[in-house]
Amino acid sequence: MAHLLPNASMIKSIVMDSSTHSLCLTCKRLSFCSLTTDKRFIWSCSEYVEERFDDMADQQGIKNKKKNLNSANPENKPELV
Amino acid sequence: MSLSKDKKEKELPKQGMLANVMQQFESAAKIMGLNSNIQKILSEPNNELIIHFPVRMDNGEVEVFKGYRVQHNNALGPYKGGLRYHPTIDIDAVKALAMWMTWKTSLAGLPYGGAKGGIQIDPKNYSQSELERITRRFTYALGDNIGPEHDIPAPDVNTNAQTMAWIADTYMSTKSPSERSQFQHVVTGKPVGSGGLEGRDRATGLGVFLSIKYWAESKKMDLKDKTFIVQGFGNVGYWASHFLQEVGAKLVGIQDAFGTITNAKGIDVEDVFNYASGNGGSIVGFSGAQELASNKFFGLKCDICIPAALGNQITAENANDIKAFLIAEGANGPTNFEAEKMLLKRGVDIIPDILCNSGGVIGSYFEWLQNRNGEIWEMEEVIGKIDKKLKDSFKKVQHKAAHDHIDMRTAAYILAIQRIERAYIQRGIFP
Numbered sequence: 001m002a003h004l005l006p007n008a009s010m011i012k013s014i015v016m017d018s019s020t021h022s023l024c025l026t027c028k029r030l031s032f033c034s035l036t037t038d039k040r041f042i043w044s045c046s047e048y049v050e051e052r053f054d055d056m057a058d059q060q061g062i063k064n065k066k067k068n069l070n071s072a073n074p075e076n077k078p079e080l081v
Numbered sequence: 082m083s084l085s086k087d088k089k090e091k092e093l094p095k096q097g098m099l100a101n102v103m104q105q106f107e108s109a110a111k112i113m114g115l116n117s118n119i120q121k122i123l124s125e126p127n128n129e130l131i132i133h134f135p136v137r138m139d140n141g142e143v144e145v146f147k148g149y150r151v152q153h154n155n156a157l158g159p160y161k162g163g164l165r166y167h168p169t170i171d172i173d174a175v176k177a178l179a180m181w182m183t184w185k186t187s188l189a190g191l192p193y194g195g196a197k198g199g200i201q202i203d204p205k206n207y208s209q210s211e212l213e214r215i216t217r218r219f220t221y222a223l224g225d226n227i228g229p230e231h232d233i234p235a236p237d238v239n240t241n242a243q244t245m246a247w248i249a250d251t252y253m254s255t256k257s258p259s260e261r262s263q264f265q266h267v268v269t270g271k272p273v274g275s276g277g278l279e280g281r282d283r284a285t286g287l288g289v290f291l292s293i294k295y296w297a298e299s300k301k302m303d304l305k306d307k308t309f310i311v312q313g314f315g316n317v318g319y320w321a322s323h324f325l326q327e328v329g330a331k332l333v334g335i336q337d338a339f340g341t342i343t344n345a346k347g348i349d350v351e352d353v354f355n356y357a358s359g360n361g362g363s364i365v366g367f368s369g370a371q372e373l374a375s376n377k378f379f380g381l382k383c384d385i386c387i388p389a390a391l392g393n394q395i396t397a398e399n400a401n402d403i404k405a406f407l408i409a410e411g412a413n414g415p416t417n418f419e420a421e422k423m424l425l426k427r428g429v430d431i432i433p434d435i436l437c438n439s440g441g442v443i444g445s446y447f448e449w450l451q452n453r454n455g456e457i458w459e460m461e462e463v464i465g466k467i468d469k470k471l472k473d474s475f476k477k478v479q480h481k482a483a484h485d486h487i488d489m490r491t492a493a494y495i496l497a498i499q500r501i502e503r504a505y506i507q508r509g510i511f512p
Binding site: 021022023025026029032033034035036038041042043044045046047048 | 098167168169170171174177178203205238312313315316317318336337338339340341375389390391392393394411412413414
């Protein structure tokens with residue numbers, strides 16, 4: 001039954017093109033990030049997580065940004081965990 | 082092979098996430114002699130859900146979103162894993178991350194399996210009220226594919242306590258009023274006011290610190306006056322540094338997305354944290370340290386190195402620069418395969434990620450238990466429980482590594498997989 005187990009060629013066939021799957025692609029710190037020069041293979045990043053929703057409110061072009069009156073946070077700022 | 086195809090292959094990074102996780106699994110399976118039938122089962126997730134669901138936007142238009150939930154394995158208990166909102170998420174990424182969760186929960190000795198999920202979306206492009214509707218509609222679409230005794234999501238990239246509160250509320254609303262409160266533990270990582278756990282914020286960083294402490298105790302080493310550097314000064318990096326400073330260790334270097342600072346005489350953790358909080362999150366410009374070129378960070382003279390930011394940071398290029406005798410992996414996969422071989426050859430110890438940063442998922446387990454039992458735990462109680470649970474895992478890994486003459490990462494993977502193998506052997510395969 002060993003032939004049914006995944007081998008190197010099977011793995012190769014399921015390799016993601018991580019150049020299109022990195023968190024860096026949408027990270028606002030990308031242009032000056034000093035953590036990595038390889039910005040293509042990042043699926044977990046503590047610095048990325050620090051990008052908070054309230055920063056996004058400052059950005060232009062977001063449609064109809066409204067306060068969430070049902071927020072659990074009294075200041076309407078989502079907590080990060 | 083055409084030239085363009087050849088060129089394209091050369092441009093590809095080291096390897097994809099799914100291949101990486103599969104290789105780690107196969108390597109451990111080979112060393113431990115894993116039952117081939119069980120290897121077949123664990124090579125594929127149990128369930129893969131792809132859900133398309135419509136949501137009305139603030140401007141009145143309807144958008145259809147793609148959501149994922151992959152449930153890798155539940156031999157040890159309900160599926161457990163985060164939900165991320167990111168435009169590049171796809172089924173392979175979710176499969177890889179779900180498999181990783183299976184190993185992490187198993188190693189931690191938790192009654193959980195592994196899962197992961199998310200929505201293919203860039204949250205930056207949506208308002209808070211749109212994000213709330215997207216989250217609630219996805220929860221409704223998932224229906225009973227999640228549940229407190231079946232599959233328990235948690236925060237991940239771009240999701241937070243607020244997102245979890247929306248999920249819990251939506252899920253509970255689908256139940257009859259008399260039984261709603263029984264379902265609060267359908268998610269973990271909730272706000273403290275809505276069933277969340279005191280101390281969940283520091284659980285991962287605390288786990289990193291405790292792992293270092295247990296390692297030092299096993300070497301009969303005092304952490305007082307030991308020097309350490311930390312990459313990433315987010316939740317994990319800050320709390321690990323905070324606890325290390327409390328026992329007298331000295332922070333001598335920090336690297337974050339903005340830059341690198343160092344001071345051989347020591348950097349006060351609280352001072353730099355307060356500085357960064359008022360400086361847009363950046364440590365650069367802190368008066369108690371000097372700036373350093375980012376490529377010099379891992380070469381800083383220190384005893385302990387804590388990569389707590391992102392993956393693939395310690396590579397063959399910088400592994401020999403590292404002066405530390407211990408690497409504690411606060412991030413997921415910070416040390417690549419080649420670098421690890423070089424470091425182990427030089428006698429550097431590595432506390433592997435699935436052990437070192439498992440404080441977070443252990444914290445989630447206690448939140449789940451707290452809700453399930455209708456209790457409210459205090460911070461000291463939570464910290465004491467994480468300490469006990471993590472110590473147990475750490476001792477087992479260290480004993481396995483010493484007994485089998487293998488490194489701690491291989492020992493951790495083997496222990497995690499063995500626990501699942503045992504469950505399958507005891508239960509058998511239905512029918």
